[in-house]
Amino acid sequence: MLTIFRGESTHKMDQKGRVSIPADYRRIIIEENAKVGKELDQNTLVIVFGDNRQSHLECYPLTLSREIHENIKSKFPRGTPKREFLDNFFETKSIAVQIDPNGRMLLPQNVRTKAELGANVCFAGKGESFQIWNPEKYSQRQKELEGMFRDDEVISNPLVLLE
Amino acid sequence: MLTIFRGESTHKMDQKGRVSIPADYRRIIIEENAKVGKELDQNTLVIVFGDNRQSHLECYPLTLSREIHENIKSKFPRGTPKREFLDNFFETKSIAVQIDPNGRMLLPQNVRTKAELGANVCFAGKGESFQIWNPEKYSQRQKELEGMFRDDEVISNPLVLLE
DNA sequence: TTAAATTAGTGGTATAAAATGGTTTGCATT
DNA sequence: AATGCAAACCATTTTATACCACTAATTTAA
Numbered sequence: 177m178l179t180i181f182r183g184e185s186t187h188k189m190d191q192k193g194r195v196s197i198p199a200d201y202r203r204i205i206i207e208e209n210a211k212v213g214k215e216l217d218q219n220t221l222v223i224v225f226g227d228n229r230q231s232h233l234e235c236y237p238l239t240l241s242r243e244i245h246e247n248i249k250s251k252f253p254r255g256t257p258k259r260e261f262l263d264n265f266f267e268t269k270s271i272a273v274q275i276d277p278n279g280r281m282l283l284p285q286n287v288r289t290k291a292e293l294g295a296n297v298c299f300a301g302k303g304e305s306f307q308i309w310n311p312e313k314y315s316q317r318q319k320e321l322e323g324m325f326r327d328d329e330v331i332s333n334p335l336v337l338l339e
Numbered sequence: 340m341l342t343i344f345r346g347e348s349t350h351k352m353d354q355k356g357r358v359s360i361p362a363d364y365r366r367i368i369i370e371e372n373a374k375v376g377k378e379l380d381q382n383t384l385v386i387v388f389g390d391n392r393q394s395h396l397e398c399y400p401l402t403l404s405r406e407i408h409e410n411i412k413s414k415f416p417r418g419t420p421k422r423e424f425l426d427n428f429f430e431t432k433s434i435a436v437q438i439d440p441n442g443r444m445l446l447p448q449n450v451r452t453k454a455e456l457g458a459n460v461c462f463a464g465k466g467e468s469f470q471i472w473n474p475e476k477y478s479q480r481q482k483e484l485e486g487m488f489r490d491d492e493v494i495s496n497p498l499v500l501l502e
Numbered sequence: 503t504t505a506a507a508t509t510a511g512t513g514g515t516a517t518a519a520a521a522t523g524g525t526t527t528g529c530a531t532t
Numbered sequence: 533a534a535t536g537c538a539a540a541c542c543a544t545t546t547t548a549t550a551c552c553a554c555t556a557a558t559t560t561a562a
Contacts (some may be wrong), residue, residue, distance in 0.1 A: 179361065182477070184363060186424045187511075187512095188512065188513095190512080190513070190514095192547090194512090194546085196511050196512070198510090199509075199510060201510090222345075226497075227484075228485060229483075230496075231484075234491055241530075241547080244498075245343060247501050248501070251501065257487060258488075260447045261484055261487045261488060261497070261500070262497060262500060262501075263465050263466050264463075264465075264481075264484050266497070267343065267344070267345050267464055267465055267499045268345070268346070268347055268463045268465060269347070270345050270346065270365075271346045272343075272346075273347055275503080276548090276549070277549095277550070277551080278510095278512085278550095278551095279509095279510075279511080280511090280512090280519085280550080282426075282547095282548065284547095284548095286347075286348075288466060296505095311343070321477055349519075350521075350522090351522060351523090353522075353523070353524095355538085357522085357523095359520075359521050359522070361520090361521095362519080362520055362521090437539095438537095439539075440540075440541085441520090441521085441522085441541095442520070442539095444519085444520080444521085445538070447537085458556085459533080
């Protein structure tokens with residue numbers, strides 16, 4: 177099975193911070209988690225809200241979050257600046273949340289505030305992870321992305337970038 | 340399993356020095372301690388307050404505190420300067436505290452004074468350990484961390500640091 | 503190709519757990 | 533006996549989780 181997060185969609189978030197996770201994302205998360213976790217962790221996903229350079233949430237299954245964690249531990253000794261920076265970004269500025277029986281997750285207040293989320297949120301599949309955005313911020317970001325590589329060359333099809 | 344301390348939160352500390360430990364941290368501590376300790380030690384955590392170069396508390400389950408201890412013993416013979424320094428930092432300047440039935444711990448006066456803790460304290464998950472901060476000091480530190488690696492290169496996503 | 507069944511998304515309420523404040527008890531030390 | 537502190541106990545508020553219900557869309561089966 178291709179465990180690739182795809183597509184974009186908009187969901188409601190209620191006043192308590194509950195949001196439905198797109199059903200196909202849920203399936204991927206659970207399938208990925210089965211590779212690594214215990215029974216208890218099957219419904220877990222990790223959300224990195226990061227620092228002020230990012231205005232969206234980055235969401236991972238446990239496999240990828242663990243890969244990042246192991247990477248940090250093995251490459252940067254405790255106490256070094258990069259280690260502290262990365263631990264802070266990926267661990268302090270993150271949370272683990274559960275998928276509830278209805279397929280929703282609960283975003284805590286501080287995370288909602290940080291990502292400026294209101295009644296509607298956008299999901300965007302990014303292959304091995306997916307993102308959650310404030311709708312306006314998401315449109316802005318899309319415009320930025322569309323503007324990229326315009327000047328380098330005339331791109332009629334982005335596949336040329338793969339050459 | 341997800342024995343990774345994540346996230347940041349603020350808790351109240353009362354006049355006696357009692358602080359609730361975030362529930363997910365408690366679960367991790369107890370699970371980790373089960374790997375090594377006796378029944379009696381299950382609710383124990385180690386708090387390193389260190390010397391005056393650090394203004395926060397570093398908190399470990401018994402597994403990590405033991406790992407650090409073994410490391411010091413095996414690498415540095417008794418009587419050497421490094422051994423004395425490390426013993427002092429990690430053992431003299433530390434305490435072991437218990438998690439009470441309500442999920443709180445009691446921070447002794449000298450530790451509170453050392454870390455400049457008042458009515459509110461910040462918790463910050465750091466993967467294999469977590470930290471406790473005076474809120475103002477914590478904000479300062481966050482600013483420092485966010486400023487790091489800005490100049491090295493344009494980092495839109497800290498994941499590039501893992502390359 | 504229509505009717506029934508399932509799944510996805512959403513809203514509300516009830517329950518359990520977490521955080522915290524206060525009081526009391528026990529045990530040392532003076 | 534009086535003091536200081538830590539441990540245990542109890543109560544309240546807040547927050548997270550579980551549970552149930554409804555609608556719309558999609559799939560399955562007759």
